[in-house]
Amino acid sequence: MPMRIDLHSHSDASDGTQPPADVVSRARERGLDVLALTDHDNVDGHRAAIEALPAGLTFVPGMELSCRRAGQSIHLLAYLFDPLEPDLAAECVRIREARELRGRLTVERLVELGAPVTWEQVSELAAGSPVGRPHIARAMVAAGVIAAPELAFTPEWIGTGGRAHVARYALDPERAVRLVRAAGGVPVLAHPKAAKRGTVVPDEWIAELAEAGLFGVEADHRDHEAPARAHVRGLAGELGLAVTGSSDDHGELTGHRLGCETTAPEVYERLVAEATGATPVIAG
Template identity: 55%
Template sequence: MSPLRHDPDDGGPPAAGIDLHTHSTASDGTLSPAELVRAAAGTGLDVLAITDHDTTSGWAPAVAALPPGLTLIRGAELSCRWYGGQPAVALHLLAYLFDPDEAELRAELARVRAAREVRGERIVELLRADGVDVDWADIRARAAGGTVGRPHIAQALIRAGLVTSTAEAFTARWLGERYRLPKEDIDVFRAVELVRRAGGVPVFAHPRASRRGPVVPDRLIVELAAAGLAGLEADHEDHSPAERAHVRALAAELGLLVTGSSDFHGGNKRVRLGAFGTAPEVYERLIGLASGVTPVASA
């Protein structure tokens, strides 16, 4: 594999052309699945994972558009919650190479997507009740059939001239607090179990990203490792160098894989494709743990 260069953080792994966390218009990214794989190839990546929120709807169009020289890892980012904290803590689980037809996991993802739709429409109703000129039908149409989330509403606020960026839309005045509603998630232990049952590989996404909000204690990760968690995402835009070092040390103690990735969302975030990478030997170990679906390599 030819390495994709970036500025590595102190103590981090060498850069690699393997990005295991990206989003398309199937959830809250701004590039279609086809555009995403073409952008990845153009950036110089060798391996790309498509991990849209709670959906596999981007898999087929990404495979159909896969450029030569790029390997696609099919996955999803599952909306989870740990109910052992007070209050419960939201977290994300990256699931790689699972069988999308496994009945229980498929049903859970459908439930979460449906609840997200209801939540989005309720947020829009609250905004409109306060005189904010946003339209649910327009937001839904612009989602292009993908899973609707708050970033889609943020774009509507930008189009209305009420905020200038997605970051501003997520401040306390808007979607960060005043117009934020709770959403339904999957119990994280059940999510790990279902991903494993579907032959997938579960990796905890950005587990120490304190700038996003509350983080879970290390004791939860110890329990999740015992329940089947395979890895921790250490190198991520929202982790400080100290947080990355903490994740690496914990992974080493527990014998977990350590991944890195961009969490690319296109225009919804400033981070670029391949900004953080996963080491080739870790990637090979991850592939070896999967029995659901296989990586897809173009000719």
């Protein structure tokens, strides 16, 4: 039976709903052989995930870096990097600090719009993790403003360009690619053609990232329709990039979908071979 590899997941160390230990446990229950934990702009969940790693599961330390170009949000997955590399670590701190400021300003705008949401409610939902928009969305549900978290990500509320949307600091993606490579890591562009969420990365930008050292692109993702997947695969072939597939699981927020999309074993082997900053962790 071929290996089942999921290279994109989140825990409550960022905007997922489950602790890292629960994420790795569920991954094994879902029949996965390899799982990357890629919380936003931090590696805080790695230790707990490794300590709870079940037999038969290989853990890939990762992170999803927040990037922006020309006002557009772009996400870069980073694997097997050295988390102590000074330049990358400093940028992650800067991004996390900007995330909190954005959260506070977003709550202020929601209150101005008549939504009875407080920063204390949002912080409680984050439970010590960096505050993200999903925490704010959950607070809006709890306050009776909306019926479901996904309804927050619209022009009506906190979606990109929405009434309560607040932009924040993020890395230029080309710089992010170079930082990950300098830290011995392997960068992959997450869901580049996710029209559903309003983040379609132009092909010319992807070509520039390939020149900067991008390893691959995430083609098989729930937010990619079949034509988008085919386009990403074709572009990857032209640019010499690897193609990955991942669940982008956020626990309850995404319906516990670990393993719904996977990466080919040969791509995973290439990714590991290129990394010099860290190695996968195999359960004892």
